[in-house]
Amino acid sequence: MNAKSPSSLSGAQVDREHAHHLLHQMLRIRRFEEKSAELYTLMKIRGFLHLCIGEEAVAVGVCEALEPEDGVVATYREHGNALARGISAGAIMAEMYGKQEGCSRGRGGSMHIFDDKTRFYGGNAIVGCGLPLAVGLALADKMQGRKRVTCCFFGDGAVAEGEFHESMNLAALWHLPVFFVCENNLYAMGTALERAQSVTDLVRKAASYNIASSAVDGMDVLTVEAAAKEAVNIVRREQEPYFLECRTYRFRAHSMFDPELYRSKAEVEKWKKRGPIVTLVKRLKKQGLLSDVELEQLEQQVAREIEEAVAFAENGTWEPVEDLTRFVYSERG
């Protein structure tokens, strides 16, 4: 199981309806992110905004593999994870507007999307800090005899943090059902992986903790989905952690304040050709599984959803300032 080279299923046959579903999910994320960037320049959204454009296949493929009762811990680049997990676009958009209809009542913003119904535990903006939480959530499941999986997303940058190593060790040592998903987009802000790691093969790091691990082409949603399903099965069945490295790329800047001095335009263009949406569309069309009309219908459906999300956020209300200090401590009923 350990240290598989990136596998790809790009030749395999796919179910038409399911393929459309995956494409739809990725388009939702892409258009949502594009709209967010636009709203940022209009100053409707403030603070830090990290877009996951280019990385949609990871969020969608992985969330497809999860059951409703499973938990998710994510990073500040989490809109895609949240949408794929089932949090409504309106609740996320309203959150970024700072409205009290937002999923975190406007107290979190773009980097802190939370939702109890889908067991989405953030939106964590300290690099690496979500990993120990995932370990603990899994520990609680194990202690209470539940067969749930905790899925933890983090970037390649987090792998350099102590919390990554502590969490790998604890999850393996205590046999905990954590599904570690590394969204390796090759950069932590401006620091390329090979400038940050003495060993750039991240699978080897997980393997060194005796954690079953593999790497996949994170630009291919079907590959990610298949690998994630296999991994989640192992985690649920064996009650052991799994580490999946998804090799992906962010097409946009790290955040809205990044002139991208650290990489070439040519490099970005090269990756864009391998974009998760263009490649899936091309492939489905080639296999006769998607027509131009169907694609257009999907796009329109997504456009309506985003429009409604923006309207929901626009029509949202500001929490009264008198409520400022609520939720510092629990309100006892």
Place this chain on the structure above:
Amino acid sequence: MSKNEMIQITYREAVREAIREALRRDERVFLLGEDVGRYGGCFAVSKGLLEEFGPERIIDTPLSESGFTGAGIGAALGGMRPIVEIMTVNFSLLAADQIINNAATFLHMSGGCFNVPLVIRMSTGGGKQLAAQHSHSLEGWYAHIPGIKVLTPATLEDARGMLWSALEDPDPVLIFEHQSLLNMEGQLPANAGAVDIDRAQIRRPGSDLSVITYGASLFKALEAAEILAGEGIEVEVIDLRTLRPLDDATFLTSIASTHRALIVDEGWRSGGISAEICARIMEGAFYELDAPVERICGAEVPMPYAKHLEEAAMPQVEAIVTTAKRMVRSNG
């Protein structure tokens, strides 16, 4: 067991009894930390609990303060009631990310979605010649942070009773056990149970001066009060018990009758909890004062090893006596 039966017990045993009771009462409770199991706890607090409750509930962790503290937070989010033990407050700095960025923020940052019912216990304080990486008093510093509660049990009753109340609290609670109190021995009702965790208490009434303190310094203040009583000075000694939320009503009321306040805090003076208390007195009792508020704090040095230097770096009975006399005899 009769209701009023008293037992002889140490502070360490009182904490252990509290943990034992919690483990018995609530199956969601478990203890997690470095050497809490086989070793029996670095200060022997959890000795015997592994044998009694098994390795599923008394969990030895590797040396990874951030990892296991974060795991405690995650387990609390997952419906458990973990007690995380960190050997000393100095080591808690390796878990500061989890305590401050996660435990303290989650409820608010999630707009009320997720509370963290977690208890973290750690030792604090000097007096054992453990030098500059094992002796500091950073509880006042943690009290700076909204979202957590900070308890400093000084008495046997509080050592025994605060843990259960902390576990019943829906939010993260930090409990600081002073190293020099662990061997303190005394009488406690056999049926001692939970105590409140949000009120300061007057440990000795007096009319001439309010001494505001907490933790191990409480006993220095009480000793000083005894000496001062012999000289006709009646000191009111207030044990804060909880540094956040700070019960200022109790000391402000006391000052309204004594008109003098002295704060005794093992933590450093600059920017410490003593400064906060002083500020609250200025805000809430300025016109009651007959003399300037004074403070006896830890000297502003990393804790030295040599005994005489360590003593000089910490508040001592003699300094409390001298300062109290000067304050009371100055006719404001």
